[in-house]
Amino acid sequence: MSTVTLKNVWKEYGRDVVLENINLHVESGEFVTIVGASGCGKSTFLRMLLGQESATRGAMELDGRPMPDEPGPDRGVVFQKYSVFPHLTALGNVLVAEELGTTRVTGRLFGRRRREARERALKMLAAVGLEQAAGKYPSELSGGMQQRLAIAQALMKDPKILLLDEPFGALDPGIRQDMHELVRELWERQGLTIFMVTHDLKEAFELGSRLLVFDKVRHDPQAPGAYGANITYDIPLSHTTPHPSVYRAVGQRLGVDPYPSAAEEEG
Amino acid sequence: MKRLINQTPGAPWRLALGLLPFVLVLLVYLSASATRLAENPDDPLLPSIAAMADTFAEVATEPNRRTGELTLWVDTSVSLIRLGLGVGIAMTIGLVVGVLTGLIPYANRTFSPFVSVLSMIPPLAVLPILFIALGVGEVAKVALIVFGIAPFIMRDIQQRVEELPRELLVKAQTLGANTWQIILRLVLPQVMPRLLDATRLALGSAWLFLIASEAIAATEGLGYRIFLVRRYLDMELILPYVLWITLLAFLADLVLRLIVRVVFPWYRARRS
Amino acid sequence: MPGFNRPFRSYLTAAALSVATLTGTIAAPQALAEERDSFKIAWSIYVGWMPWGYGETEGIVDKWADKYDIDIDVVQINDYIESINLYTAGSYDGVTVTNMDALTIPAAGGVDSTALVMGDFSNGNDGVVLKGSDSLEDIEGMPVHLVELSVSHYLLARALESVGMSERDVKVVNTSDADIVAAFASPDVEAVVTWNPQLGELKKQENANVVFDSSQIPGEIMDLLVVNTETLEVNPKLGKALTGAWYEIMRTMRGDGDAAVEARTAMAEAAGTDLAGYEAQLDSTSMFFDPTNALTFLESDTPKETMDNVRQFAFDHGLLGERADSPDFVGIQFADGSVLGSESNVKFRFNADYTRMARDGEL
Numbered sequence: 001m002s003t004v005t006l007k008n009v010w011k012e013y014g015r016d017v018v019l020e021n022i023n024l025h026v027e028s029g030e031f032v033t034i035v036g037a038s039g040c041g042k043s044t045f046l047r048m049l050l051g052q053e054s055a056t057r058g059a060m061e062l063d064g065r066p067m068p069d070e071p072g073p074d075r076g077v078v079f080q081k082y083s084v085f086p087h088l089t090a091l092g093n094v095l096v097a098e099e100l101g102t103t104r105v106t107g108r109l110f111g112r113r114r115r116e117a118r119e120r121a122l123k124m125l126a127a128v129g130l131e132q133a134a135g136k137y138p139s140e141l142s143g144g145m146q147q148r149l150a151i152a153q154a155l156m157k158d159p160k161i162l163l164l165d166e167p168f169g170a171l172d173p174g175i176r177q178d179m180h181e182l183v184r185e186l187w188e189r190q191g192l193t194i195f196m197v198t199h200d201l202k203e204a205f206e207l208g209s210r211l212l213v214f215d216k217v218r219h220d221p222q223a224p225g226a227y228g229a230n231i232t233y234d235i236p237l238s239h240t241t242p243h244p245s246v247y248r249a250v251g252q253r254l255g256v257d258p259y260p261s262a263a264e265e266e267g
Numbered sequence: 268m269k270r271l272i273n274q275t276p277g278a279p280w281r282l283a284l285g286l287l288p289f290v291l292v293l294l295v296y297l298s299a300s301a302t303r304l305a306e307n308p309d310d311p312l313l314p315s316i317a318a319m320a321d322t323f324a325e326v327a328t329e330p331n332r333r334t335g336e337l338t339l340w341v342d343t344s345v346s347l348i349r350l351g352l353g354v355g356i357a358m359t360i361g362l363v364v365g366v367l368t369g370l371i372p373y374a375n376r377t378f379s380p381f382v383s384v385l386s387m388i389p390p391l392a393v394l395p396i397l398f399i400a401l402g403v404g405e406v407a408k409v410a411l412i413v414f415g416i417a418p419f420i421m422r423d424i425q426q427r428v429e430e431l432p433r434e435l436l437v438k439a440q441t442l443g444a445n446t447w448q449i450i451l452r453l454v455l456p457q458v459m460p461r462l463l464d465a466t467r468l469a470l471g472s473a474w475l476f477l478i479a480s481e482a483i484a485a486t487e488g489l490g491y492r493i494f495l496v497r498r499y500l501d502m503e504l505i506l507p508y509v510l511w512i513t514l515l516a517f518l519a520d521l522v523l524r525l526i527v528r529v530v531f532p533w534y535r536a537r538r539s
Numbered sequence: 540m541p542g543f544n545r546p547f548r549s550y551l552t553a554a555a556l557s558v559a560t561l562t563g564t565i566a567a568p569q570a571l572a573e574e575r576d577s578f579k580i581a582w583s584i585y586v587g588w589m590p591w592g593y594g595e596t597e598g599i600v601d602k603w604a605d606k607y608d609i610d611i612d613v614v615q616i617n618d619y620i621e622s623i624n625l626y627t628a629g630s631y632d633g634v635t636v637t638n639m640d641a642l643t644i645p646a647a648g649g650v651d652s653t654a655l656v657m658g659d660f661s662n663g664n665d666g667v668v669l670k671g672s673d674s675l676e677d678i679e680g681m682p683v684h685l686v687e688l689s690v691s692h693y694l695l696a697r698a699l700e701s702v703g704m705s706e707r708d709v710k711v712v713n714t715s716d717a718d719i720v721a722a723f724a725s726p727d728v729e730a731v732v733t734w735n736p737q738l739g740e741l742k743k744q745e746n747a748n749v750v751f752d753s754s755q756i757p758g759e760i761m762d763l764l765v766v767n768t769e770t771l772e773v774n775p776k777l778g779k780a781l782t783g784a785w786y787e788i789m790r791t792m793r794g795d796g797d798a799a800v801e802a803r804t805a806m807a808e809a810a811g812t813d814l815a816g817y818e819a820q821l822d823s824t825s826m827f828f829d830p831t832n833a834l835t836f837l838e839s840d841t842p843k844e845t846m847d848n849v850r851q852f853a854f855d856h857g858l859l860g861e862r863a864d865s866p867d868f869v870g871i872q873f874a875d876g877s878v879l880g881s882e883s884n885v886k887f888r889f890n891a892d893y894t895r896m897a898r899d900g901e902l
Contacts, residue, residue, distance in 0.1 A: 071440035082432035101443030107452045137533040309649020395721030402727040484714040
């Protein structure tokens with residue numbers, strides 16, 4: 001359905017190398033979680049997939065064709081913040097996704113088409129558990145509900161790939177667990193291809209079907225920008241809990257403590 | 268005793284403190300006016316409240332001796348039309364230019380430096396050019412208001428558009444929006460309440476330019492009347508006119524704030 | 540009481556004190572009816588009043604003040620109307636003003652004022668200018684740009700009268716004197732009334748025609764030095780010193796001698812023009828260089844006839860205030876003691892006593 005291929009991709013800002021020589025192939029339906037120390041380029045990597053930034057060198061392909069170098073409806077996104085339009089209600093936010101692609105001049109639908117789009121939007125809201133909140137503005141929704149709305153909005157366009165940029169980073173742990181279940185369920189049901197950047201190692205292991213770890217392999221203390229990051233681990237994940245040693249290895253690699261839960265499991 | 272910054276007035280005093288400056292000004296006026304009138308009953312500088320009320324009632328209800336019109340209402344309607352036109356045109360120009368320069372890099376490169384320079388020109392200083400280009404009639408008066416406040420609105424709107432979270436623009440693109448749809452469905456709705464805010468801030472200047480334009484060449488209007496009767500120090504009319512203008516300005520501000528609250532309910536909530 | 544603690548009380552005290560102070564500042568006009576030895580006179584830039592500025596900088600005013608053992612401060616105010624308003628409000632003891640504004644501003648405002656020095660009358664310094672026509676009759680139906688309620692407005696009324704029209708036949712547009720030259724350049728402005736130096740600027744434009752000017756109503760627009768009547772009565776020294784200084788300045792600036800040319804050059808520079816420009820303005824001004832001529836004028840019938848016209852104009856335009864039910868409301872006294880209008884409300888007086896002293900060498 002939709003594959004992503006990166007061949008010898010570099011990203012440089014002037015003399016600073018952010019990513020060096022990335023090679024990657026992701027099959028349709030994979031749930032790729034991406035972790036890495038801050039400043040390692042994982043967010044840059046996501047923006048490149050999104051089309052917000054382009055590769056300095058190398059080729060990026062979507063379904064075997066060059067990836068468009070600006071954002072488009074083939075790649076949906078959910079950010080940590082500012083993911084929904086504050087001036088529209090929950091229903092409006094989902095409906096606008098339908099309207100934007102279809103009508104060129106007014107950017108709105110009318111009559112029968114609007115009623116149909118409204119039906120689909122309400123169904124999508126129900127799918128993320130927001131049917132009760134259709135008439136509310138984002139400012140009246142909790143952080144978790146806002147992110148559900150953002151996901152619903154992104155899914156309206158049936159994107160080939162869905163990009164999640166630390167989507168649950170600002171949520172309370174309990175809410176985060178609910179969100180994990182929602183994303184997991186949507187992924188399984190709709191066969192999405194998902195890329196998710198996260199800070200939360202546990203989340204990365206539990207949620208994805210494949211884990212990428214970004215890190216710098218080489219360091220030059222005299223010139224911190226001389227070398228960029230690469231994919232240092234590429235771990236296929238079964239849906240069972242990974243072996244604690246994997247946890248620890250990745251944690252050490254990133255210079256973060258493995259989660260206490262991981263330590264307990266080891267013991 | 269607590270530090271001064273940690274002391275807050277109790278509930279009954281909040282209103283009293285707010286009223287205090289008004290009461291003080293009134294007291295100063297009343298006692299100074301009484302002193303002067305005791306010395307010279309015809310003193311024009313600080314007339315009594317009753318005399319001002321009489322004069323105000325007269326211009327509001329009795330036809331003018333020369334023109335046969337109700338002075339206050341003619342002045343008010345003429346001035347409000349000029350102000351409304353000037354502010355309306357300035358808002359339109361400010362919105363269009365501000366959105367384009369804020370959103371579209373080519374438009375920004377082309378117009379942003381020009382607008383910055385334009386906003387530095389004091390409009391009253393180039394008045395003779397306005398006269399020659401636009402005449403001394405209504406067009407020049409409205410144009411003075413437009414020149415006076417449009418650059419401010421343009422720059423404010425441009426800045427507001429630039430401040431829109433990048434994420435929202437990207438999100439709209441991932442939903443398939445083209446540039447026009449982004450303007451129509453994302454930028455304009457988000458910028459409208461900010462436009463009204465900017466207009467509220469510019470309204471003070473707009474009044475200033477209105478009154479200046481009416482002082483320079485006019486046959487009626489609030490500013491015209493004030494500058495005309497200033498010739499014989501008719502404070503009996505000037506002071507009520509000043510209060511009337513203050514009231515109108517206050518009401519205009521209130522109306523704009525109400526519009527923002529009713530039409531854009533999401534705006535205040537988001538900022539808090 | 541909640542919130543009513545000590546800082547709050549001192550806060551209230553401070554507020555009360557500031558009320559008292561402010562009241563004192565605004566409410567205290569010059570203490571009028573008492574003998575003083577320090578006075579302030581306001582003047583503004585105009586061809587006939589430049590001598591006051593010259594007299595102040597050259598020390599002539601100080602010399603005469605010293606002679607009578609008083610201090611006189613002659614202060615230039617940038618805005619003519621503001622200078623009259625300051626005088627009317629009591630901040631100054633005297634002001635340079637035209638006869639019409641003296642009647643409509645201080646006198647109508649209840650401040651009894653005396654014309655101490657009859658400086659000159661406009662003899663072409665004020666004019667009606669039409670674009671593209673040299674006939675006053677063509678003004679009919681035109682918007683006429685002028686400073687409303689000023690001597691320009693009065694001149695227009697007299698001009699219209701001379702051809703059997705009235706203000707109803709034109710449309711008066713109030714236009715500030717500072718902007719009148721620029722306004723004339725605008726295509727939709729066809730008629731203006733103004734004074735010098737703006738009039739001189741307009742004359743330079745080729746399509747401008749002066750169709751009526753103040754030389755056709757000689758003696759009607761007078762440039763005066765007016766002082767507060769009560770102050771003058773209690774302090775005749777002020778009148779003597781000012782009158783004495785004035786005629787010494789007149790003697791200095793008159794004629795073709797080097798000193799006179801030098802004095803006129805200094806006045807020209809202070810007025811922002813050059814000697815030729817200033818002399819052109821003087822040509823259309825009938826200066827009373829000599830107290831004898833001034834006295835003859837003061838004692839003639841011209842001031843009476845003029846003030847009758849002026850007060851009628853002022854009444855018609857509501858300039859005598861709301862309480863005025865006829866032109867007689869404000870009494871005007873002339874050099875011979877006769878009064879025009881209300882005898883019980885005389886607020887404007889032409890005084891010849893000091894001019895006579897100057898003529899007789901008694902100062």
